[in-house]
Amino acid sequence: MPTTARTIQLVARPVGAPKPTDFRIVDVPLPDPGPGEVLLKMEWLSLDPYMRGRMSDARSYAAPTPLGCPPPTEAVARVLRSNDPSLQAGDRVLVHDAWRDHTVAKAANCRKLDPTAAPVQAWLGILGMPGLTAWAGLKHIGRPKPGETLVVGAATGAVGSVVGQIARLSGLRVVGVAGGAEKCRHATETLGFDACLDRHQPDLAARMAEACPKGADIYFELTGGDVLSAVLPLLNPFARIPVCGTIASYNATTAPDGPDRLPALMRLILTRSLTVRGFIVSEFAADRPAFEAEMTTWLASGQITHKEDVTDGLDSMVPAFIGMLEGRNFGKTLVRLG
């Protein structure tokens, strides 16, 4: 049984884009599991953009990661030893933990997975937090109606790809934005988007207007930045904007130069009767069973597909995280621990 956990600690609050030196990898002692606890070997660690927020000490919906501690993650792990009757050695579980290769957790905080129902790492992506984020944000805030137009950035990412596919199944015209021709091709050819615009090419606003001949009724906000700027003029009366990420600004250290577009945004919200609604997936935790049932059906029938961007080993985690914030991932970002 292991007595240490290889752990990635946050040692400096990133200023702008995170740097490798903001982290260090160290072995820390692993306590013996007490009563009701389990010793876990991590198999899959999730990387998600929200983790950038936890590395900052700006006020947010969750406390920042203390310096010297590992950032949070969701993980799929294998039980090595159990001091609780609900779990046995060899069981696979989903657990909220941190950037490390082993951990001791309360059995009550582990969710036992059925590895025959889906590849276990799916519970970190399409069947997990990102999938539920897409499903619940679209259903409760986006409220899609057939014939409407939806726009989403990060179109091939863990959330955007699911938003677009559910919207397609709901009868909407789906316009994505992604970085590079390959991702755009994937969005239209594999995910079934009606259009996908390359954000690295010029004139995004003009191309967006062309791709949305009837305007936009839902803008699922994941990215902010140029995608938001391109969509705003196209929003139809009573359009809905679920806001669950603003990746483009996560590494920003100061507000961008002017002009100040805040008053114009408020006026647009007024004159078009817009609904702009921020949400954190935990608000919709009660939806998880309904979401999993529907998503499992869609996956089994092939109506929804998903793509994973996997790197191997704890050493790959910091570079993969930095790359994800730059949009270099192609699909749900995962770290596999052998």
Add this chain to the structure above:
Amino acid sequence: MPTTARTIQLVARPVGAPKPTDFRIVDVPLPDPGPGEVLLKMEWLSLDPYMRGRMSDARSYAAPTPLGCPPPTEAVARVLRSNDPSLQAGDRVLVHDAWRDHTVAKAANCRKLDPTAAPVQAWLGILGMPGLTAWAGLKHIGRPKPGETLVVGAATGAVGSVVGQIARLSGLRVVGVAGGAEKCRHATETLGFDACLDRHQPDLAARMAEACPKGADIYFELTGGDVLSAVLPLLNPFARIPVCGTIASYNATTAPDGPDRLPALMRLILTRSLTVRGFIVSEFAADRPAFEAEMTTWLASGQITHKEDVTDGLDSMVPAFIGMLEGRNFGKTLVRLG
């Protein structure tokens, strides 16, 4: 019977604050009322900030007033002659019309008023569009809960004063912002606000933070500008922002200098799970009977009071409008035609 109508025409699109020379007063021929029509003598004309929007040709929820035509208004009028069995000479009616002293209207577009139920001009304010705006925006978007804190600017205006009083009746802490000590005193002493901050004094943000010790749960947006800036940092998770006016920017000709606060606003919406929802009162037209019933009860019992800012004569209308946009009115702005 009159054969001409004294009419205020918009002759130039205002650049920045409207100027007297953007308007002219002329006599225009008044047609004879046809079948189903009535000849009306206007008694009260309403002035509301939204009219500034109709004078611009920027895209909005309603078409702009054509140059050479009178801006829109709601009016209380007396029937001089009726060619429709539903109305008789002497009846008082509410009608959507324009800035002029007489008009010919379809009887079907006139709502007959009961002058014994309330002073007729109340249907332009507390019992009319501004009252319904406050009532419906608060109910459907603000969704007040006892113990919460509501902030509203233009606190003694036609909408803000009603928002604050309904919120007080709903058990909320009510913090207003108004221009000058006299208005602030009126808000606290007569309208029952818990606090009212003078926007002409320095350090609005600090005073707002003091006035909202438990943060803000509803910000009813009428003004934008400094009030919005002061409230944003205080918004609690799941706060609601009904947006029905941004008076501070109505006369703006360009976006203000930077920094650009739009990305920070989107991030705040995300991290605090805010709902920002624009609306036009027409969305809630079906609520009018319920609103009138409740408001009539409140007025009769003295639980809600209202204040009118009356000027006399069509010649006073343009100066009163210009003054209202500068916040010089004290209560619901009305023009009385003798």
